Structures are given as structure tokens and as C-alpha cells.
Amino acid sequence: MTSVWRRQLRRISPFLFILPGALLFGTVILLACVETVYISFHDWDGMGAMRWIGFGNYAELIADPQFYVSLKNNLIWLALFMLAPPLGLALALLVNQQIAGMRIVKSLFFMPLVLASVTVGLVFGWVYDPNFGLLALIVQAFGGEPPALLSDENTVTYAIVLAGLWPQVAFCMVLFLAGLNNLSSDLIGAGRVDGARGLAMFRHVVLPQLTQVSFIALAVSVIGALRSFDMIAVMTAGGPFGSSTVLAYQMYEQSIFSYRFGYGAAIATVLFVIMAAFITWYLLMMNRMERRG
Amino acid sequence: MYPRPIPEESPRARLFYMAGVALVLLLWLLPLCAVMLTSIKSTEEIMAGAYWTWPQRFSLIDNYTAVFTQTAMARFFLNSLIITVPSVILVLILSTLTGFVLARYRFPGNWLVFALFVGGNFLPAQIMMIPVRDLMVSLGLYDTFWALIIFHTAFQTGFATLFMRNFISALPDELFQAARAEGASPAQTLIHVVAPLMRPALAALAILTFTFVWNDYFWAVVLTQSDTVKPVTAGLNNLRGEWTSAWNIVAAATIVVAIPPVTMFFLMQRHFIAGLTMGAVKG
Numbered sequence: 001m002t003s004v005w006r007r008q009l010r011r012i013s014p015f016l017f018i019l020p021g022a023l024l025f026g027t028v029i030l031l032a033c034v035e036t037v038y039i040s041f042h043d044w045d046g047m048g049a050m051r052w053i054g055f056g057n058y059a060e061l062i063a064d065p066q067f068y069v070s071l072k073n074n075l076i077w078l079a080l081f082m083l084a085p086p087l088g089l090a091l092a093l094l095v096n097q098q099i100a101g102m103r104i105v106k107s108l109f110f111m112p113l114v115l116a117s118v119t120v121g122l123v124f125g126w127v128y129d130p131n132f133g134l135l136a137l138i139v140q141a142f143g144g145e146p147p148a149l150l151s152d153e154n155t156v157t158y159a160i161v162l163a164g165l166w167p168q169v170a171f172c173m174v175l176f177l178a179g180l181n182n183l184s185s186d187l188i189g190a191g192r193v194d195g196a197r198g199l200a201m202f203r204h205v206v207l208p209q210l211t212q213v214s215f216i217a218l219a220v221s222v223i224g225a226l227r228s229f230d231m232i233a234v235m236t237a238g239g240p241f242g243s244s245t246v247l248a249y250q251m252y253e254q255s256i257f258s259y260r261f262g263y264g265a266a267i268a269t270v271l272f273v274i275m276a277a278f279i280t281w282y283l284l285m286m287n288r289m290e291r292r293g
Numbered sequence: 294m295y296p297r298p299i300p301e302e303s304p305r306a307r308l309f310y311m312a313g314v315a316l317v318l319l320l321w322l323l324p325l326c327a328v329m330l331t332s333i334k335s336t337e338e339i340m341a342g343a344y345w346t347w348p349q350r351f352s353l354i355d356n357y358t359a360v361f362t363q364t365a366m367a368r369f370f371l372n373s374l375i376i377t378v379p380s381v382i383l384v385l386i387l388s389t390l391t392g393f394v395l396a397r398y399r400f401p402g403n404w405l406v407f408a409l410f411v412g413g414n415f416l417p418a419q420i421m422m423i424p425v426r427d428l429m430v431s432l433g434l435y436d437t438f439w440a441l442i443i444f445h446t447a448f449q450t451g452f453a454t455l456f457m458r459n460f461i462s463a464l465p466d467e468l469f470q471a472a473r474a475e476g477a478s479p480a481q482t483l484i485h486v487v488a489p490l491m492r493p494a495l496a497a498l499a500i501l502t503f504t505f506v507w508n509d510y511f512w513a514v515v516l517t518q519s520d521t522v523k524p525v526t527a528g529l530n531n532l533r534g535e536w537t538s539a540w541n542i543v544a545a546a547t548i549v550v551a552i553p554p555v556t557m558f559f560l561m562q563r564h565f566i567a568g569l570t571m572g573a574v575k576g
Contacts, residue, residue: 006478009478010478010479013478013479013480014394014398014400014479015394017390017391017393017394017479017483018390018391018394018395018406020387020390021387021388021390021391021450021454022391022406022410024387024443024446024447024450025409025410025413025447025448025450025451025454026409027447028421028425028428028443028444028447028448029413029414029416029421029447029448029451030409030413031424032420032421032424032425032428033413033416033420033421033424035423035424036420036421036423036424039423039424046423046427091317093296094313094314094317095314096294096295096296097296097298097299097310098294098298099299099307099310099311101311105314105315105318107558107559107562108318108321108322109318109321110558110562110566111322111325111555111558112321112325114504114508114551114554114555114557114558114565115325115508115551115554115555116507116508116509116510116526116550116551116554117508117510118508118510118526118527118529118530118550119508119529119547119550119551122328122529122530122533122543122547123324123325123327123328123547124324126324126327126328126331126540126544127324127327134323134324134327166324171569174566174569174570175569175570177566178566178570180295183295185294188294188295206295223415223417226417227417227418227419229417229418229419229511230510230511233510233511233514233530234510234530247419248417248419251419251422252419252422252515255422255423256515261423264422264423265423268419268420268422268423269420271417271419271420272416272420275415275416275417275420276412276416279412279415279416280412282415283408283411283412286411287404
């Protein structure tokens with residue numbers, strides 16, 4: 001009797017182990033995403049009853065100029081964040097030397113990565129301040145008129161993205177340093193014997209060995225770009241006149257400040273679709289790499 | 294080694310190199326240095342608009358004491374700890390279990406479950422904002438520590454599962470074959486075979502999760518309202534609104550918020566880097 005019971009317990013215990021984590025993640029994270037799609041077909045103020053309106057929110061979204069501003073800004077974030085991997089690689093190449101003191105130097109380079117995005121936002125808010133900011137100081141030193149980057153509709157998004165790049169470049173740098181440490185010294189040595197130098201060495205011997213790391217760095221940068229929210233909230237709150245919003249921020253604003261949860265959910269769904277397409281591609285690539293070994 | 298190591302016998306090349314690196318590093322950290330400088334300046338100097346000059350009088354102790362005595366930062370700091378520490382512990386427990394099963398037991402849908410954990414963890418948190426907020430309101434947990442602890446635990450379990458699964462997959466197969474030959478149950482295998490080898494993984498995951506949860510701002514503003522629950526990140530942003538002209542105090546508060554993750558990072562740097570690269574590179 002006890003041995004039968006014990007055998008059964010043995011058989012189901014892997015299932016029991018995975019249950020708490022899967023249940024929590026499934027309900028709080030995954031189910032919530034599905035629910036967002038469901039809510040997006042409703043008119044809802046977040047408290048009262050939901051009213052089904054079909055594609056009403058999406059019809060409104062297509063005609064909403066603010067939606068295109070957000071979409072355009074998301075694209076700017078995405079495009080500029082593609083600079084993070086090459087810049088991270090450049091910094092990694094710069095510091096990949098075994099000299100006394102380099103460890104501390106590397107950790108100092110990594111620092112922006114562990115700062116909260118609120119901190120990064122505040123720090124760059126000070127840098128950009130037209131009255132006393134670091135940037136104003138530098139521009140004045142050259143006799144120029146200090147620009148008010150964060151209150152100019154044409155520059156505001158670029159200024160925020162630049163702040164966002166700071167920790168992102170550090171992240172890519174960490175990844176590439178790990179990649180550089182895993183380079184095959186045989187291949188590098190063989191390349192050197194064959195007389196490969198400079199750019200040729202980098203392109204034909206080093207870069208091919210960094211394919212996987214580059215892929216990861218690119219992926220985390222895409223995700224980082226689409227996640228942008230904190231920095232916008234802290235630095236401009238979407239302003240001036242909504243010119244620096246992204247989909248994530250517009251959704252937050254519509255729901256929390258305007259009590260338009262259905263409309264907010266529709267914006268979130270658009271973001272979800274973009275992200276799901278990217279994640280599916282990423283997982284397929286990852287699976288292929290894992291099979292290849 | 295790539296790039297080619299700078300030869301030891303050439304002190305001049307080394308000097309040039311180190312000077313170059315120092316310059317780049319200075320530019321890289323200049324924004325942060327500026328905040329640190331502001332945080333030790335006296336209020337008079339700030340009032341006079343002298344932001345960037347060397348402080349005439351160091352007010353390091355005054356400013357940082359003010360942060361803890363005149364603002365609610367001490368409370369926010371405590372709140373952050375109350376939220377972060379349990380979240381980290383729960384994530385470690387849950388992800389060890391999920392990672393162990395996904396790494397060591399073949400069952401139909403194994404890869405799908407794993408893919409859902411990984412995929413869900415990559416989603417921008419804003420996508421789940423409305424339902425999660427609604428869930429916490431209807432559970433009566435909105436504006437309590439529990440709302441943030443539950444959400445962070447759930448969300449971080451995604452990344453942590455990826456991490457633990459990869460770590461446990463990489464452990465030598467012979468260990469598990471031996472355990473099976475001895476007739477060990479899954480629970481015994483987990484406790485006697487896996488657990489003793491988990492220390493580096495747990496350390497890496499603990500510091501990563503700590504940093505992620507501590508630095509969160511979005512959920513802090515979505516799920517909390519009152520000062521008694523609000524974590525430091527949201528508190529800092531409020532402070533900025535209240536202390537508009539006291540830049541030295543806000544700067545000091547900014548540094549205070551950064552101290553725990555930065556300290557953890559420097560103390561456990563190797564684990565942090567190993568965790569970040571293993572979670573990402575092997576995934």
C-alpha cells in the first residue's frame with residue numbers, strides 16, 4: 001500500500017514541483033496578456049461594467065494622430081537602440097586587457113547597468129537642463145546658445161533615447177566581454193600565423209565567433225527599446241504636447257489618467273502583437289542554435 | 294586573447310592605453326559624477342546657481358542626513374526592502390523547482406512550457422498592466438506590499454526559470470544517472486544532488502533579481518499609492534516634485550537609491566556578470 005502510494009508520488013512529483021511556478025506565471029503574466037486582448041474589445045472605465053464594442057477601439061486608434069506619434073517614437077527607439085550592440089562591442093574591445101586595475105575599470109563601465117531607470121532619467125534630466133545642465137555648460141563654453149532638448153518636440157525623443165542607450169550599451173558590453181573571453185585562442189593564433197591583422201582579422205576570425213552573442217545583444221536591445229517607459233515617465237511624462245510618448249506610455253496615460261481602459265488595452269494589444277512576432281522569431285532562432293549545439 | 298595584449302615590456306604603451314581608457318571612462322561616468330558633486334554641495338551654493346564648481350563647503354553629511362530625516366526616503370527605503378527581499382526568496386524557490394523539472398524530465402510539452410516562461414518574461418510589462426491592476430484591486434491587495442511581491446515574483450520567475458533550467462541542464466548527466474540507479478526519488482535528487490551544486494546559480498540569480506525588483510518603477514506607480522507602501526524609485530520621483538529647487542537633496546536621494554544595487558554589484562560582481570551572460574548567452 002505505502003509503496004504504491006510512494007510510486008505514484010514519485011511519478012507525479014515533477015508535476016507538483018513545476019505547478020506553483022507555472023500557475024503563478026500562467027495566471028499573473030500570461031493570462032493577463034490574453035485578458036488585455038479581451039478587454040480591448042470593450043468600452044471600460046476600469047471600475048463599472050464592461051461594454052462590448054467589437055473593433056471600436058481599434059477603429060478609433062487608426063484615426064488617432066497620437067497613435068502614430070507613439071508608433072513613430074517606438075521606431076526611433078528601436079532604430080537608435082541598434083547602436084547599442086556595436087557601441088558595446090567597441091567598449092568591450094577597448095577594455096579587454098589583462099592589466100592590473102582593469103577589473104575595477106570594467107566594473108565602473110558596467111555601473112549604468114545596475115542603476116534604476118528612474119535614476120538614469122533624473123541624471124540625464126540634469127545633464128539636459130538648459131539653465132545649469134552639463135550640456136548647457138559645454139555648449140556655452142563654445143559660445144553657443146544652450147538647447148532645451150527636452151522641451152523641443154523635434155529633439156525630445158532623441159534626447160531620451162540617448163539616456164536610454166547609456167545602460168543598454170553597458171549591457172551589450174557585458175555580453176561582448178563574455179563573448180571575447182570565449183574566443184578560441186587556436187583560431188586567433190592561426191589567424192595571426194596566417195598574417196591576418198586589423199580589420200581582416202576582426203571581420204573574418206573574430207566576428208564569426210561572436211555571432212551568437214551578437215544575436216543576444218541585438219535581441220535584448222530590441223526588447224529594451226520596446227520596453228521604454230520609465231525614462232519617458234520621469235523625464236517628460238510624454239511631453240511636450242505628447243510628442244515623446246511611445247505605445248507603452250500612451251497606454252498608461254489613457255488608462256490611468258483618462259480612465260479609458262478599453263482603449264488602453266487596444267494600444268497594449270498592438271504592442272503585444274509586435275512583441276509576440278519578435279519573441280516567436282527569437283525562440284525559433286534560439287531553438288535552432290540549441291539543436292546545433 | 295583578443296585584442297592583442299598590450300606588451301608588458303612597453304611601459305609607455307601601457308601608460309598611453311591606461312590614459313585613454315581613463316579618459317573614456319571619465320566621459321562615460323560624467324553624468325553620474327555630476328550628480329555626486331551636486332549631492333555634496335551646500336544649499337547656499339545651489340541657490341546661487343553654482344552647480345558645477347568645486348564645492349566651497351562640503352555638505353555631504355548634512356545633505357544625506359537631510360534625506361533620511363526631512364524626507365520620507367527612509368520609509369521608502371524600508372518599503373523597498375520589504376518588497377524586494379521576499380520576492381527574491383520566492384523567485385529562488387519557485388525557479389529552482391521549475392528549472393529542475395524542465396531540465397531533467399522529458400514530457401510532452403516540455404519545450405512549450407519553457408518557451409512560455411521565456412517568451413512571457415520578454416513581454417513589456419505594460420501589456421499586462423490593466424488586468425494585473427484589476428486583479429490586485431479585486432483581491433483587495435492594491436496599494437499593499439503583497440501586490441508588488443506577488444507581481445514581481447510571478448514576472449521574475451520567467452527569467453529565473455530560463456536561468457535555472459540552463460544551469461541544471463549543464464550539470465553532468467552521470468550525477469543524475471547515479472541518483473536514478475540508487476533509486477532516489479525526484480525530491481531526493483533535488484535535495485541531495487542538485488541543491489549542493491546550486492550555490493553559484495542561486496547567488497547569481499539572487500543579485501540579478503534583487504537589482505531588477507529594486508529598480509522597478511513602473512509597477513511601483515501602477516500598484517501603489519500611499520507613502521507607507523511606495524518603494525524608493527517612485528518615492529524618488531515624488532521627492533523631485535516636492536523639493537524642486539533643493540537639487541543637492543534630490544541628488545543625494547538619487548545616490549541613496551542607487552547604493553544598494555551598486556553595492557551588491559561590486560560585492561558580487563562575478564556572480565552578477567556570470568548570471569547575466571549565462572541567462573542570456575546560453576539561452
